[in-house]
Amino acid sequence: MRSRWVIKWKIIGGVRSIRARMCLQGFMEPQLNQLVTAAATASSLAQRVLCSFATNMQWPVVSLDISSAFLQGKSFKKLEEEAKENRRIVRFDPPADGYQLLLDVDPKFVDVFHQVHSAAEVTLESLKGGFGLGDAPRLWREEFDEWVTSKTKGTGLVRSRYDECFY
Numbered sequence: 001m002r003s004r005w006v007i008k009w010k011i012i013g014g015v016r017s018i019r020a021r022m023c024l025q026g027f028m029e030p031q032l033n034q035l036v037t038a039a040a041t042a043s044s045l046a047q048r049v050l051c052s053f054a055t056n057m058q059w060p061v062v063s064l065d066i067s068s069a070f071l072q073g074k075s076f077k078k079l080e081e082e083a084k085e086n087r088r089i090v091r092f093d094p095p096a097d098g099y100q101l102l103l104d105v106d107p108k109f110v111d112v113f114h115q116v117h118s119a120a121e122v123t124l125e126s127l128k129g130g131f132g133l134g135d136a137p138r139l140w141r142e143e144f145d146e147w148v149t150s151k152t153k154g155t156g157l158v159r160s161r162y163d164e165c166f167y
Helices: 044-057 076-081 098-105 109-114 136-151
Strands: 003-012 015-024 090-092 124-126
Touching: none
Parallel strands: none
Antiparallel strands: 003 015, 090 124
16 A cells, blocks of 8 residues: 655744644555444534533533544554454555655664665555554544543443443
């Protein structure tokens, strides 16, 4: 599978900031039609109930953005250990300039690149879902649900029977 850089330009406090992330081209994945890609989101009813309850209790409502959420999702190995599905092997070729970035981040990649004739011969394996993979939202949602339910044992916070994104 190929990958590419997605670059965003933002102006923060009058200073231009560049943000880049590597995205896999998941539409090229051979297993795409066999993947479970559905990831639950809160229903509009659950959102209304939450806002109504917060208003009645005079609680502030805060919205959060999870930075790099898809990179924090459940690993393919963990899925296999839970016997939910067979282990996926996702291999990809980084963008052409991605090799220099790997060398800058971790010098041990120098040994790998000396063993091959060119950077084009190097293919990487993804351990988790990432940007561009069809099931990345589901893997993140499952990891988040596991974290919420494990951290809140004994606090009275339980998942709703009617909306799995409402606790």
